[in-house]
Structure formats: structure tokens, C-alpha cells
Amino acid sequence: MPGIGLNTGLKALLAAQAALETTGHNISNSSTPGFSRQRLEVTASRALLQRGVRIGSGVSGNTIVRSSDALLLVRTTKQIATVNRLDAALGGMTEIEALMGEPGNFGLSSGISDFFGSISELSASTEDLVLRTGMVQMATAMTTQFNQLSSTMTTVRRDTANQVEIQAQKVNVITERIVMLNEEIGKTEVSGVPANDLRDKREESLRELSSYVDVQFNEDQNGVMRITTGGRLMVGGNKAFKLESVVGVDGDVEVFMEASDVPVKLKHGKIAGLIEVGDQFIPNLQAKMDRLAKNLIFEMNRLHSTGTPSEGNFTTLTSSYRLEDQDQDGSLSDELISRSGLPFDIQSGELFVNVTHRTSGDLNSTKILFNPNETTVGDFLDELNAIDGVNAALNSFNKIQIFADAGFGFDFAPRLNANPDKYGTLGGDRASLGAGQAGPYSLVDGDTMNLTGPVSSFSVAFNSVEFEEMSQATAEEMAAVLNSNADMQSNGLRAVVTADRLYVQTAATGVASTFTLDGGTSLAALSMAPGSTVFGSSTAVDLKIGGAYTGEGNNSYRFVPTSDGVIGTTPDLEVDVYNAGGQLVATLDLGDTYQPGTEIEVAEGITATFGFGSLSASENDSTLVNLIADSDTSDVLAALGINAIFTGTGAADIALRDDLVANPQAISAGFSGASGDNRALLAMMGLQSESISALDNDSIGNFYGDTISGVGFEISQAGSSREIGYFLLQNLETRREETSGVNVDEELVDMVRYEQSFNAASRFIQVLNELSDEILSLI
Amino acid sequence: MSIRPTQQSLYSLVTRGLGYNLSRLAHAQERVATGKEILRPSDDAVGTARALSMRRRLGLINRFQESVGTTRPVLETSTSALEEVSLVLRESRELMITGMSGSLSSDDREAIGQQLHLLLEKLVDVANTKIGDRFVFAGTETVNKPYTITSRDGKTAVNYNGNDQVQRIAVGFGTEIPINIPGSKVFGSSSVESVDLSGITGVKLGTTANQGEGFANLYFRHNATTGTPGSGITLVNGGDDDTILNNHSLTVDAVAGTVQLDDGVLFQIPDPSSAEYTDLTVVNNGGEEVHLDFSGYTGASSTAALFGEGSVSINGSVYIPIDFTETDLELVHPGNGTVLHINTTEVHRADAELVSFSGATDIFNVLAGAAADMKNAAGLESQEAVNRLELRYDELLRGLDQALKSLGTLGARTERLNSSEIRLETTTVNLEGLLAQVEDVDITTVILDMNQAEQTLQLAQATGSRLIQHTLLNYLR
Structure with a gap:
């Protein structure tokens, strides 16, 4: 009889001790990340039939279980992935935002305004060399801003690609760890003992993983977790599939799963956020800046090309863009000028070439007709060569070079021929x-x-x-x-x-x-x-x-x-x-x-x-x-970059024409070469508020403003999404804490409770012992 | 609230609360420190776009204001120059009126001519008025001195080196103001009105239109005198020194002892001993003369017809013989394109006729011509000189009108400039106000915000510190 009783007591002692130890474990891990509160499962032992009565045989506490909510984990990982995507994307975006320096006095917006302002200033006194130099400096400052923005965006993009690579490696470390944990959990649980702390570790790893990529996961009957991302298996059984990032020729980053050549489409997580910045946000912005720069170059060149510098008309001009032999037949002359690799379009229209005899001042204006579907490079050169006093040829860089004969000068200004009746067909002699x-x-x-x-x-x-x-x-x-x-x-x-x-x-x-x-x-x-x-x-x-x-x-x-x-x-x-x-x-x-x-x-x-x-x-x-209102309705001068003000084709390479930097007098301010003629400058000034069809009918300034405000809008939207995401995530974390968190007070109460159980069980054993002693004293 | 709060969730609750309030405080501080509501586009995307657009407009307006600033002195200088021009021209007018009075001696006239020449030089100086690097009356050829004065052989010419272009500057959105009047419009020809002749040779205008600029000299040359004077009288040198052209009659009245050309003054037949006997100059009322030699005088009365053959030319270029029946003789000066049609039927005298293409001359030319006429460089008779001066005088008045009109034009431009300036200022003020509304911080709101954040932070700190202190451990022993 005492044997049974002792056993009951022993079991109670052991149970209380185990419970106390669990409490201790809980308390010591109360601030361990990912730790789930554990508790001892206790049941009453089976009753034994003794003396015709069934007497309980005490307590049995044989398993320690952790309190966790599997569904909550699914939602938490999802939210972590979402928040981290937004976080990573915002990191890149705000960097770009800071780079643009808007709205402020040092951004490109002021750069553009200052440039047009310098034109305006020069137009009020064209003969002032200081103002001409000022215009050159403002133009250079603006183009430099364009160039810097463009190159920094490229750098940020490259950094983003590097980060993706680093994070892919981190992902690989985590998946390796999960595979190891999978193995251990399997080994442990095969004996029926729940692997509580290993599971906590695995869940923590999973959460960490979901901060990089969005994950779907499930567990098989052996407790082994399978993880997929973007519909592709990442951890399966005892195998982790590695993530690899590859930067394409266009600078786009793509992520591949080991042994597959189909890129993984990640929706959430840091990597997705970085890719979003690197493959969409920055390229989109760069495309807009390029479009802006390209149209600025083209429209300014259109207006500048028909002007004449204060030095008078030209004796030689070279185009800034190369022509390309598109059909590779070794001859450029047969190429349509509109399809010879020029960055800009040529319209159907006309170009007026004025040739002035330098001493007599006789002006001869010739109209060259352009049809983008018919006029070839050769036709254009022939037409130019047919004009007295002017010669044109391709130079060794495949650029068109126009020369005036000695004693002649040429220009493309919208001039009015003061003496139009050159043949005397109206009352001549x-x-x-x-x-x-x-x-x-x-x-x-x-x-x-x-x-x-x-x-x-x-x-x-x-x-x-x-x-x-x-x-x-x-x-x-x-x-x-x-x-x-x-x-x-x-x-x-x-x-x-x-x-x-x-x-x-x-x-x-x-x-x-x-x-x-x-x-x-x-x-x-x-x-x-x-x-x-x-x-x-x-x-x-x-x-x-x-x-x-x-x-x-x-x-x-x-x-x-x-x-x-x-x-x-x-x-x-x-x-x-x-x-x-x-x-x-x-x-x-x-x-x-x-x-x-x-x-x-x-x-x-x-x-x-x-x-x-x-x-x-x-x-x-x-x-x-x-x-003549526009002496080049064909836009051929701007397309070729003849007497251009800017060279380049986009934000990365926009620049003031070299020789204008060296010689500001070569800026074409007017249409006549007279020192006070500012008509070309006035036209250029007008461009600032002119709506340009290639810029969605916006003006230069407005288009840039819209771009900036678009960036701001995107960032503030991502920012508020992230706020909401964080809030939801914290909510989920709180819910997890509710289920799995350790409340130290609660543990202390438990500790007191189990201490008392232990005391009671000891007392019980003591009583049994005393009972035995009683019996033994009878012997 | 959580059903089962744990220490972890309490800690994160407290830190979260502290963080949130601290960041609110920091944001308020940032706004106060910079004075800007929008520090980056994401603070307010729409506001950013508006602010950028307003800044752009403001920048433009500032430039316009600068342009107004640069233009004003140009207009002012031009105006004061034109005021001086009108003074000079008025002074010239007075001098010419004095000079035209018949009571002056030739010395007095020459002195006036000298003065006119000085005024001309002064006028050229004014016409070359410069502000900064810019000649204000040069059209758009602003760095070249517009007027140069050259004198050769006592003739003065003033040349214009500018052009007729008007320079415009933008002083508002789509508003351009012309800032200069080309010298050719101020000092140059106004509009061609008619052709006037000084009218001493009897020439008249033909029926066909004429073309020319300024003044031209129509030279009638006497080539030969045909016909024989009666009463044995002969022509001196075969008539080479005569100035008669066309038909004339010479009447010798032996009874009265007089000789008369046409209806002119009666000349006494000179005494054979006098020098005049072999060379008497007989002048008629029109001033034409014949030189007669009385050596073979028969003492009889007679009336003879004399005919002066002549030729005519513009500015002495090509002389063509005069057919005195021509009513529309075309004379072309190949050098300057002057075309003149004349009626020669009433030409009676060889002399230089001043032709004025009125309204088609520049004021310098008028002054130079007037000065030369005063000095009588051409050696004209006084009546002829006065006739010429009258032509010049009319032109001078036209020139004065022209200068006053230009002054009016400049005044109107200054007005436009003033109203543009006022408009620009108003727009600037409006835009700056609007920009401040969008971009700048409303200090009271921010300070209020800041106070609120500060209070909440303090409260959170207070409650937080209490919350995390409490644990059962304090009571277990």
C-alpha cells in the first residue's frame, strides 16, 4: 500500500519539479525572440483497483508542449514580406528623392529656370559678353545636373543589384539552416517528443526568410517543412535550392532558382522591393529624364540652328550626330536621311539656306525640300552642293560638314530677302x-x-x-x-x-x-x-x-x-x-x-x-x-545637330556644344548677325512655356515638375502602405505574444503554484513515510 | 487591447509609443528649423508640383523685372537724346530763318553756315549716343557707331552704319516691348511726298513719276548760242560765255541807244572807248545773259532772235542735249538710281537747279546742305541761295516733326514699360503669397503640433515608466 502511495507522491514530486523547470525555462527565455511559451501537460494517472476501490495513482506529466498558432504564423510571414518589400523599395526611392533636391534652390528645376533666365538676360542686352558667358555657364550647370542625376541613378541602380546579390546569399544561408532544423526536428519527433525549441528556431528562421522573399510553407506528417517562393520550391525535405541574382545587359536584375533558367517572380520581401526600385522605379525615372533631356536638346537645337551668331554667318559647320550606314552596303549616300541612325525625326518640310556674298552683301536664299520617305543623305548633299558658294560633304566620322566658298558665308535664318526680284521679272530693264x-x-x-x-x-x-x-x-x-x-x-x-x-x-x-x-x-x-x-x-x-x-x-x-x-x-x-x-x-x-x-x-x-x-x-x-516664319520646317538641322546648342541624346550625355563653351560669341542670338539682334533668343525663351507634344503636351518645366511630383506621390504612397503594414504586423506580433509570449508574472504565479505542489507532494511522501514508520514500529 | 499582455508586448508598446511621439516632435522641429512645409516631394506631391510651377513663374518674372531694369535706362537715354535732337533742330531752324533774310551780308551768312555746321556735328554726336556697350540709334547693329561724318572738298556727308531693325525684349508672358528706334527712322527720310524744284532755270516737272532721295542738282549747261544779233553786233567768243537757253530776242534801239534782252533791263550801248564796248553783258529779268561785241555796230535798230543750245544732267553725270520741245524728258542718274522727268519747254537759262525729293532726305543732309548754302559754296546768286534754303528749311521742319514723333513713340514705350513693371510686381507679390501658402510652414500650427507631440511624449514616458516597473517579483519574498 505504501508502495503505491509513494509512487503517487514521487510522480507528484517529479511533475511539480518538471513544471517548475518549464516555468524557469519560460522565464529565462522571456525575451528570446521567437520563443514560444511552454507548459507541462499533466494528467491524472490511471486509477488502480485496490481493495475493491479504484484509487487514483497520482499525476503524470509526460509532455511539454509549446503554445503557438500555426495560422498566425502564415499571416505574420506574409505581412513581414509585404512590409520589408515596401521598406526596401522606400530605401532606394528616398535616396533618389534626396538626390533630386526638390523643391529647393539647387535642384534641376532651378537649373532649368536659371538657364532660361540667362537667355532672358542675354536677350535684353545681346552685346554683353559677360551675359553670354553667363548663359554658357548656366547651360553647363544645367547639363551637368542632368548628367549627375542620370549617373547617380545608374549608380543607385547598380548598388541595388549588388544588394540583391547579398540578400540572395543571406536567403541561401537561412534556407540551409531550415534544412538542418528540418532534419533535427524529424529526428527528435520520430520518438514522439515534440521538438519545441527547434520548432521555435525554425519559425524564427522562417520569419527571417520571409523578410527577404515571400514564402508559402507547409509541414508534412514528420514535421518537415517545405517552403516555396514565387511558386518555386525553395526548401524541400532535406534539400535547399539556392537563389542566384543575375544582372542583365539592360541593367535589370533577375533572380533564378538553382538549376533553373526561368526567373523567379518575387512579389514581396526585401529582394522584391529592391528589384522594384532597380528595375522599375529608377528606369522609369531615367526614361522620363531622358525624354525631358532629349526634347530639350531637340527643341532648343531647332531654335538655335536657324539663328546666326553675332560674328555673322558661317563659313563652316559640322553636324554633331553621326550618320550610320543602316544597310551595311558601305555607302551612306543611299540611306534615307530620316533612317540613318539619327536620334531625332525629320519631318516633311523645307529648309532655307542663305548664302551671302561677304563683300557685296548679296543674299541668295535657296529652299531645299525634304520628304522623310524619299530624301537620302546623298540627295541632301547634292542639294547643298548645287547652291552657289556652298559645299557639303561627309567627313571621316560620317558627319555632314558644310563649307562656304571663299568670300561667302551661309546661314539658315528666316531672312527676308529685301531684293527679291533677282531676274527682273517684275518690270525689269x-x-x-x-x-x-x-x-x-x-x-x-x-x-x-x-x-x-x-x-x-x-x-x-x-x-x-x-x-x-x-x-x-x-x-x-x-x-x-x-x-x-x-x-x-x-x-x-x-x-x-x-x-x-x-x-x-x-x-x-x-x-x-x-x-x-x-x-x-x-x-x-x-x-x-x-x-x-x-x-x-x-x-x-x-x-x-x-x-x-x-x-x-x-x-x-x-x-x-x-x-x-x-x-x-x-x-x-x-x-x-x-x-x-x-x-x-x-x-x-x-x-x-x-x-x-x-x-x-x-x-x-x-x-x-x-x-x-x-x-x-x-x-x-x-x-x-x-x-519665312520657320526656316527649317523639316527639322533636319536639329536632327543632324548642325549649329546646335546642345549635343547628346539624353540626360546622361546632354552637353553644351563644345565650341560654344570655348567661344560664347558663337551662340546664335539673332537671325541677322547684327549685334543687337535677339530674335533667336526670344524664340528660345518662349520654349520655356511652350507645350511640347512629345512631352505629353507639357512644357519642359511642367513635365519635370510632374515627374518630381510623381516620384513624391509614389514615395508617399509606399510610405503610407508601409505604415499600415507595420501596424498590421505589430498587431500580429501582439497576437503572437498573446498566444506564445511569456508573461513573467504568470510564470511567477505558476512558480509559486508548482512550489506549493512540490511542497505538498513532499509532505505527502513524508506522511506516507510516517505511516510506514508507524507500521514498522508495530513489527 | 490584448487579453493576455506579456512583458514583451508591454515593452514594445511603450517603445513604439515613445518612438512615434518622438518622431512627431522631430518632424515638427524639422519644419520649424527650415520654415518649409515641403522638404521633399513625398511630403506633399501635389504641393510640390504647385510649388515648382510657381517657383518657375517667379523665376521668369524676376527675369522680366531684370529686363525692365536694363531697358529703362536705354529708353531714358534715347528720350533725353531725342530731346536734345529737337533742341538742336529748333536752334538750326532759328538760324536758317535768320540766314534766309535778304538783309544779311555774305559774311554774316557764312558765320551762320559755320554755326549750322557746328550744330550738325553736335547732332551727329547725339545720334551716336551710347549706353553701356550699346548705341541706341543703331537699329540692331548696336556695337557699331551708327553715324560717321566725313568731309571732303568742303562737302560734308553723314553715313548711317546701323540697320532698320527694332530690338524687342520680353517683359512679360507674351509681352514684348521694342526698346529702340533705329536712327534711320529718327533722322532718316520720312516718306516721299513730292519733287520740288528751286525754279530758276524755268524747268518744270514732266508728266511721269520721279524717284530719288534727298537733293539732286540738275545742271543746265549752255553749249552754244545760235542766231545773229542785228545791227552788226556779234557774240563774244561765239557766245560761249552766254547763259541763255532756248529762244530769246535781242532788241537794239538805236534812237534810245539801248540794247535789251527779252523784256529785261535796258542797257546803254557803251561808249566805243570803254572796255565794255567789245564785251557788254546784257542780262534779262530772269538773269540770263548774253555777251555782245559792238565793234561792228552799224547804228541801226534791230530785233534779232537768239537761241541758246544746251544740255542737261543730274548731278553732272551724263549730259544730254536739250530739245526744247520735250515735255517728259527722262533723266537717269546711273550712280544712285535717281530718275527725273522734266519739261524743258520753258527752260531759258543755264544754271544749277536744286531738286528736292521732299520727305526723302535725312536731317544731316539737310543741315549739311544748309550750312553749305549759307557759305554759298556753289557761288550762287543771293536769290538762288535763298530759294535753295527755303527747300532745305521745309525739309528741316519735316525732320523736326520726325524727331518729335519718335519722342512720342518712346514716351508710349516708357508708359508700357511702367505698366508692365507694375503688373510684374503685383504678380510677384501674389505668387510669393501663394507659394508661401503651399511651401512655407504656418508657424502657429507647427508650434501647436510640437506642443501636442511634446505633451504626449511626456505622458507616454510617464505611463511607460510606471508600467514596466511593475512585476509580481516586487511582492514575492
């Missing part, structure tokens, strides 16, 4: 007869023109070989045929073209010069009357164009007299002025009330002054004045 309409003319093969000059009467035939398309014969083609005719030459006659009209003229001037148009089959197509004899005159009408063209877009005015008469003398002598669209814009009264040499308003800021002389409507007098 040559005998001159024009076609009744503008070309092209519908000729047939073998059409003739019969003329009588001072030497002989002759006939010129037009043959189809001399024309591209006989039914669409251009005035130029006809003039070429006429001018190459020997009889024309021997009679001192020539053919010229004004406003697509064919004119036949004597080379000699004065009242004695004369010829007769006898007839011919071509006359009907030209709307010319046969049998007309024309004479020259002693005075050529001196037409001077003045003022400044204020119209939008390029145009031209054609001056056509409505009757025959002497300027300032013949009553009702009028000249009609038609624009390029053929609409009548003005009728100028040059009759007896007009004093030759008086300036008269035409339209759109243009004035005309007619000198003395006679005009003839019957001889089809007319002349053309080109009115």
Missing part, C-alpha cells in the same frame, strides 16, 4: 516675257517655241528625253532646254524661272533689247500669245521688301500687276499680291497718286517699296517673295 500661268505645263513630245532675236529667227523643240514627265513639264526643265539651245545663246536670250513660271528674257538690258515670240506648239500650254514683241526699258523697277513677317507658318507673296503702266504715273496701275495658297492678300495702288520710293504696307508686317519703272501685265510680269 530686260525685254522679258512670261508664261501666263505657273507650271507644270502639259507638253507633248516635239512641242516648239519659235523666237526671233536680234540675230536670227529660230525654233526650240522640247523633246520627251529632256523631261521627267512631258505632260507635267516643270518650268525649270523647260528653262534648261531653252538655255542649252545654241540659237538662244547666239541671240542673247535666256530663260529664267520665278514662282514656277517660265520667263524668256534678253540677257542685255535697256530700251534696245528686244525679241519676238513668233509662235510654236508649246505656247498654248504656257498660255503665251504668239506674235508678241517685247522691249526692255531704261529703268528697272526696284522692288524692296521690308518689315518683319508676323504670319504663322511659312508663306510666299507673289506680286502680279493687273495692267500695263508706269509706276506713279499711269492712273489705276495696281499690283495684286497673292499668298502661297493663291488667295489675294492685298492690292497695291501704284497709280498716279503713288510716289515711287514710298513704302507701302502689304500684309502681315511686310512692306514693299517700288522704285520708278514700268510694269506689264500683258508680258506676265510677276515676282515672288518668300516669307
